[in-house]
Amino acid sequence: DVKVTQSSRYLVKRTGEKVFLECVQDMDHENMFWYRQDPGLGLRLIYFSYDVKMKEKGDIPEGYSVSREKKERFSLILESASTNQTSMYLCASRSRVYEQYFGPGTRLTVT
Amino acid sequence: KNEVEQSPQNLTAQEGEFITINCSYSVGISALHWLQQHPGGGIVSLFMLSSGKKKHGRLIATINIQEKHSSLHITASHPRDSAVYICAVPLYGGATNKLIFGTGTLLAVQP
Numbered sequence: 001d002v003k004v005t006q007s008s009r010y011l012v013k014r015t016g017e018k019v020f021l022e023c024v025q026d027m028d029h030e031n032m033f034w035y036r037q038d039p040g041l042g043l044r045l046i047y048f049s050y051d052v053k054m055k056e057k058g059d060i061p062e063g064y065s066v067s068r069e070k071k072e073r074f075s076l077i078l079e080s081a082s083t084n085q086t087s088m089y090l091c092a093s094r095s096r097v098y099e100q101y102f103g104p105g106t107r108l109t110v111t
Numbered sequence: 112k113n114e115v116e117q118s119p120q121n122l123t124a125q126e127g128e129f130i131t132i133n134c135s136y137s138v139g140i141s142a143l144h145w146l147q148q149h150p151g152g153g154i155v156s157l158f159m160l161s162s163g164k165k166k167h168g169r170l171i172a173t174i175n176i177q178e179k180h181s182s183l184h185i186t187a188s189h190p191r192d193s194a195v196y197i198c199a200v201p202l203y204g205g206a207t208n209k210l211i212f213g214t215g216t217l218l219a220v221q222p
Contacts, residue, residue: 033209042214043197058209090154100144100199100210104153 003027004093004103012109019078021106023091029101031094032074034058034066036087037105043090049074081110114138115200117213124220130185132216134198143181144210145172146197154197157183188220 007022025032034046035058045058049068063085067075074093078085091103115136124130134143142161148154158165158172160181165172169188174181185192195217199210 040214043199043210043212045209048209092154099156099159101156102146102154 004091004101006089006091006103006106008106009104010107010109012111013078013081014111015082017078017081017110019081019108019110021076021078021089021091021108023074023076023093023103024072025074025093025101026072027093027095027101028071029093029095030071032068033092033094033100034064034074034076035090035092036060037090038087046076081108083110086110114202114211115198115213117196117198117216119216120214121217122219124188124218126189126220126222128188128220130188130192130218130220132183132196132198132218134181134183134213136179136181136198136200136211138200138202138211140176140179140200142201143174144199145181145183146199148195148197148215150194157196185218190220190222193218193220 004025013019031050033048035043037043044060046064047058047066049055052071055066065077086109089106092100094100118133142159144159145157146154147157160174169186171184195215197215199212202211
């Protein structure tokens with residue numbers, strides 16, 4: 001079974017803190033994605049990576065950065081967390097036949 | 112205009128009922144995804160299909176590429192089917208093929 005894991009299910013941070021969300025997949029997938037999910041807006045793509053050290057901006061990259069130093073790990077970084085970044089964050093990886101596998105999600109609250 | 116539209120947005124059914132959720136899209140695709148998200152949970156991929164019909168247990172997904180329409184059917188619905196169902200299509204271009212998501216259908220199956 002493909003497994004995509006995320007470092008935390010729930011996270012509470014203060015405004016201005018630096019936040020790291022970690023995602024690990026165990027199927028040697030090249031492509032990995034970070035989404036945020038908000039009520040009424042659905043899933044929106046923040047960043048994606050198609051190889052180690054390669055990254056591209058998604059639809060809403062402002063306020064976020066990413067890191068992909070190893071193939072299995074894709075990190076999302078909030079340099080200075082703000083309350084409007086309170087959301088559910090979902091990581092996904094994708095096989096060569098385009099099936100996406102999602103992690104369990106991290107519910108981040110910024111106070 | 113959304114490139115992927117789902118209907119209905121909310122659906123309440125009685126246990127045992129036959130349920131249909133619809134997805135229409137305006138972009139050209141080669142495959143469509145149906146995803147399931149239980150309350151507070153992560154996202155699970157149910158189907159990826161590019162033509163015809165796929166069946167998994169009580170779930171059936173159909174797609175008509177010419178009409179740009181897909182349906183997800185649930186036979187003999189059960190309260191454990193209560194979840195958000197999301198359809199997604201890949202948007203081709205760039206180094207990878209990102210998914211465009213519908214806003215989801217919230218299904219509640221009452222006993």
